[in-house]
Amino acid sequence: MNSNLILASASPRRKELLELLQIPFEVIVSEVEEIVDEKLHPAEMVQSLAQQKALSVAKTNQTSFVIGSDTLVVYGGRMLGKPTNKSEAIEMLQMLSGNTHDVFTGVAIIKGEQVHSFFEKTSVTFFSLSDKEIVDYVSTGEPMDKAGAYGIQGYGALLVEGIIGDYYSVVGLPIARTHRELLNMGFKHS
Ligand SMILES: Cc1cn([C@H]2C[C@H](O)[C@@H](COP(=O)(O)OP(=O)(O)OP(=O)(O)O)O2)c(=O)[nH]c1=O
Numbered sequence: 001m002n003s004n005l006i007l008a009s010a011s012p013r014r015k016e017l018l019e020l021l022q023i024p025f026e027v028i029v030s031e032v033e034e035i036v037d038e039k040l041h042p043a044e045m046v047q048s049l050a051q052q053k054a055l056s057v058a059k060t061n062q063t064s065f066v067i068g069s070d071t072l073v074v075y076g077g078r079m080l081g082k083p084t085n086k087s088e089a090i091e092m093l094q095m096l097s098g099n100t101h102d103v104f105t106g107v108a109i110i111k112g113e114q115v116h117s118f119f120e121k122t123s124v125t126f127f128s129l130s131d132k133e134i135v136d137y138v139s140t141g142e143p144m145d146k147a148g149a150y151g152i153q154g155y156g157a158l159l160v161e162g163i164i165g166d167y168y169s170v171v172g173l174p175i176a177r178t179h180r181e182l183l184n185m186g187f188k189h190s
Pocket residue numbers: 008009010011013014030034053069070071072073082103145146147148150151152153156170171172
């Protein structure tokens with residue numbers, strides 16, 4: 001039998017955050033090639049990618065609520081996804097050092113013909129980081145699968161001076177808002 005709730009994501013963080021709801025769900029990884037279109041506003045971009053991820057799973061699971069999500073870091077008009085190598089990770093962190101950037105997370109929830117999406121924006125301020133701090137952090141390997149080359153929930157916590165907005169959205173899924181939107185769409189805890 002299909003689950004009533006499906007998370008269309010390969011991200012272990014999103015799975016952990018959805019587990020906070022204490023509702024059974026299934027994880028089905030979506031096969032979507034993430035191409036960032038710099039012409040789109042970040043808010044549209046993250047919702048579009050979230051929808052593509054959810055849709056790719058919803059097509060074959062029409063009776064379930066399917067959640068897709070996407071996170072991008074935005075600084076100085078540039079949208080930063082995951083770094084492709086260590087030197088790109090160093091470049092990203094040098095850019096973010098001593099500055100405030102925005103983290104956009106888009107979420108799409110699809111059930112049959114119902115498609116609903118929203119986004120959250122969280123501002124994150126980094127301390128000024130020395131080159132050694134950056135190189136040491138990158139050598140932990142933590143930045144490589146994360147937008148903007150850091151994880152606020154890991155060693156990356158030590159880079160962050162403060163945030164304004166939803167912490168969970170930075171980690172990859174604004175869980176409280178996602179729960180509320182699910183309920184608004186008619187999702188019922190069984
Ligand atoms: C900024 C930041 C991002 N991230 C993560 C969240 C996302 O998993 C990742 C951005 O990549 P995404 O493309 O949003 O997600 P993903 O490829 O990990 O998973 P999927 O597409 O299958 O759902 O960066 C953190 O874990 N901590 C942080 O502080």
